[in-house]
Amino acid sequence: MDQALLTFQNQLEEEVQVSYRSDFCHKCVFQHLVSVKPDNSNSSATISTRFSLTLKVDMKNRNETLCRWNQTYEEGGHYSVWIQLPAVFTQPVCSFSVDKSPNNAYLPLLVVALLLAVTALLFVVVPYVHRRCCTKCSKTICCQDSQYTVDNDDGETADNPSKTKQSRLLSLDTFRGFALTVMVFVNYGGGGYWFLQHAPWNGLTVADLVMPWFVFIMGTSVVLAFSSMQRRGVGRLQLLRKSAWRTAVLLLLGFCFLNYSPRDGPLSWSWLRIPGVLQRLGFTYFVLSLLQTFWGWTEIPEREHHWWKLAQDVVLHWPQWLIIVLLETLWLCITFLMPVPDCPTGYLGAGGIGDDGLYPNCTGGAAGFIDRWMFGDNMYRYPTCKELYQTVQPFDPEGVLGTINSVVMGFLGMQAGNIMIFYKRRNNHILGRYLVWAVVLGTSAAVLCECTRDGGFIPVNKNLWSLSYVMCMGCFSFLLLGGMFFIIDIKGWWSGQPFINPGMNSILVYVGHSLLGFYFPFSWEIRFQESHWELLLQNLWGTALWVLIAYLLYRKKFFLRI
Structure with missing residues (x-):
């Protein structure tokens, strides 16, 4: 292959x-x-x-x-x-x-893409036709268009699952489920295609998109859920307890359940990876929840007569913006000004044989140096640059410095939630604001990277969670959420299936596929390794099983809450 x-x-x-x-x-x-x-x-x-x-x-x-x-x-x-x-x-x-003559390596992907396109069309068209027919025949409750409210819980389920359609923003659950489904697929291997796996260093692939989407959705959910609880009279102390509990659970899940050693067994300190996906999500969630608890608005005052009325949803949250600007300034100063032994200041390369082999031990620059100083060898040992750049230093894409920009990415999601609340029931304004944000962020990312992969002031880099990467992912996130909001919650053209169910049980699906994903029936030993056919089939099968499990659990009203 x-x-x-x-x-x-x-x-x-x-x-x-x-x-x-x-x-x-x-x-x-x-x-x-x-x-x-x-x-x-x-x-x-x-x-x-x-x-x-x-x-x-x-x-x-x-x-x-x-x-x-x-x-x-x-x-x-x-x-x-x-x-x-x-x-x-x-x-x-x-x-x-x-x-x-060579094989057509993309034929399996083309066949699968056509099948998925037909399936997706059925998921959209059949329910839409059914609703139209029901509306014409009778005015029963099952045929009425569902109305959304902006009070999604930031956990994995609704407060009352039996009233999901009436109490949740379906586009947000669908977006979360879509990101999670793609994440499961690429974690299984993405059929062996390089563009469905993480980029070796700079640049973007499909696999590089999903985690920022997840962080963005987390920020939106924090705003909607905490605002709803504050309107119901929940105090700050209770919100802080809720945030601390969820953060602790995410950290423990990352440390204990998703660390293993093929040599020494589970929970081996010699094989422990201290940074990780759930650890980063937990820390990011905690910071975002603090921002919303102490500086979030529950009721938006009427101040449209001021000169800054076109930016009220931003100006009213100026304390949050001040903190985020300070955090980003900290990231920029550490990344470009902190001296790193035997490496050029501000180095953003992969090291190894890259950059003419001048900096073999400088993988990740300041970000890699900080992580190796704090965690030693207890971090990711097989970074995406290891094979292509022949690096020898461990490097963790979920390291300390990148977590700062993870918070920034989540904060962009918070802005999406603030827009939902500020312009509630004014759908055109919501969609317009999302489009403006997408244009601003996309333009900023293009300027920073100069529309190149390895050039520019700050290249787009998922391993470092660079500023241009965050802006680029913020652009995509606003566009995707806005598109789903229009199609699902406004027009009702799509119910969100099959992604909405994994979106309501995301922690269970993520932890489950990480622990059980490489056991039968989710995977098996590949026998035909000369082409992508069997691996692609296996990865799609494993992903589809988790989507099916999420659907069955939804039917049983079982949701894993933390």
Whole structure:
């Protein structure tokens, strides 16, 4: 899978050596691939087909490059490179041939995409047609369009599940469930496709989208839930107890249930990963809940006569904005001003063989240095940059410094919730504000990264949770939530199935797939590893089972609350 065979035929009288470099690896040093002896000798090597490669052929005993080319090879193909001297007194040339046609690596994905598109269409069209028919035939309660209210609980279930349609913002649960479903799929492997897994360092893939969406939804839910409880007379002390309890549970789940050691058994300190997804979610939730508890508005005053009326939903929360600006300033100062031993100040690269191999032990710059100083080896040992950049330092994408920008991402979600409350029942204003936020954040991200993957002032980087990454994800989040709000809660064209049920039981699904996801019936031993067919089927099957489990638990009115 994702490999091709490359054979080099050397017809020269001198030995040559072949080196390669992945074009996705930023300024990486060429790596030795194979040496080919002279006089019609040949050597073969297996190469990766995930990214385009730059290859070059050098004379082994002389510092001379004979030929150099860039090509994207395809899965399962057999290719030959002939290194020859066409005539006397001419330069050697490299000619290419295809010995075996490659596979169509994207055919499985295309077939599955078409099937999912048909299924999604049925989920939308069939209930819509049913509601239309019911409306025409009779005015029964089951056929009436549901009305939304902005009081979603930030946990995993409604206060009264039997009245879900009347008491919850369905688009928010659907968005949460959609993000969770994609997260489960990419955690299982995403069918082995590189763009369904995390980017090696800079850039974006599908897998890089889901956790920021989840954090954004958390921020929106905090505002809606806490505002609702405060309107019901719940005091600050009770809200603080609720926040502290949920934070503690998330931290314990991350520490105890999602840490394991294949060598020493579970709960082994030698294998413990201190940072983690649930740990970051727990800390982010706690900070957001404090912001809402102490500086959130429960009743919006009528001040439309002021000059800042177009930004009232922002200005009225100025204490929260002040804290967020201070936090982001702290992130910028530490990232770009803190000296890191043997590394350039403000370094944002992956280290290893990147950046011409000058900074092999500087993975993550200040962020990586802080985590290694605080946690030692008790952090993620297999970062996404390890294979491509050949790094040797541990690096955790859920580290301390990135958690600051996780709070910022959640705060953007809080703004979405504030807009919901401020412009309640004024749907056009809500959608307009969401669009404005999306444009502002998207433009800011484009300026920071200069619309490039590895260039710009601050590249888009999920491993570092860079500022441009947060702004880019904020743009997508506002667009997605606004779109779902329009389709589900305003127009009623879609009920949110099948994503709404995982969205109401998100902690159970996430913890369950992390603990049981690699056991039968969720997965099995792959036998056909030459293509993506079986792995893609397995990953989709495991994901679909968790969606089905969430649906069955919803029917039984069982929701895991924390």
